Amino acid sequence: MGTVTIGIVDDHPLLAEGIAAVLSRSPHLRVVSSGNTAADIVEIANRHQPDIVLADLNMPGDAFEAIETVKMQAPATRVIVFTASTSSDHAVRALAAGASGFVLKGSQVGELIEAIEAVRRGEVFITPYFAAKVINALQAKEAEKQAAQQLKLSIREEQIVRLLLCGKPNREIAAALALSEKTVKSYMSNLMAKLHARNRLEVVIAAQKLMPQPPAVRQDR
Missing domain, CATH: 3.40.50.2300 (Response regulator)
Incomplete structure (x- = not known):
């Protein structure tokens, strides 16, 4: 050398x-x-x-x-x-x-x-x-990264969650997104499994932590 x-x-x-x-x-x-x-x-x-x-x-x-x-x-x-x-x-x-x-x-x-x-x-x-x-710390960090990636919501899942936030039932969500109710129910089942949620409310609470939040609107006086 x-x-x-x-x-x-x-x-x-x-x-x-x-x-x-x-x-x-x-x-x-x-x-x-x-x-x-x-x-x-x-x-x-x-x-x-x-x-x-x-x-x-x-x-x-x-x-x-x-x-x-x-x-x-x-x-x-x-x-x-x-x-x-x-x-x-x-x-x-x-x-x-x-x-x-x-x-x-x-x-x-x-x-x-x-x-x-x-x-x-x-x-x-x-x-x-x-x-x-x-090495253990690196492996733990990589596991956290993979878990976060697995929990990332798709654009369609975010659309459904935002409509859930407005209190929309499956029928109205289906109409708003031009989907069948069966498809919306399938998305709901996937969301519950992905977010380890037992009902619609828990889906919304868990999803809000993953979804990007809109910027605050400044109120000029």
Whole structure:
């Protein structure tokens, strides 16, 4: 592997200097810049175009937004989050934003170098003893996403629910939408099953949480 250029962003100068000193002992690693705010993550990526940016999360600015910006503006630069945070939510957010690694500050130097090498190869690296927690969080988030997609109402289902809100019976709903009563009853059965509702009222209550609400009308005096 050739020389890997690295940027370090951490709001603790002594820690950043220490990391730079340790990494510089490896002949194939070269620190090219450092910073101490989330904005510096983007600045370093755009100006110096390092292979890797090591970035903390707990510093001035929005680190997650900065990671996402680097992903869009400087895709050749990979971000490894190097943090003391053991929050799986933080890890999931960072990875979703575009980070290629999540390494805890309690890790050994060898693990940090291993992370740099893995990410340079195009892999994703997570501190091993923390990985299972992050994977479980990712799986839970994906399950929530799939459940939300399954509960999404179709345009026709939204039309029926809006008419239900007006107190319309199946016969009037059928007439308003140019459907047969049998078809409306079928939609109602599907809505009750999808929303785990026992009656029409529960359908309306559950559906209102999923349907986009119209903007409020401003009343000028």
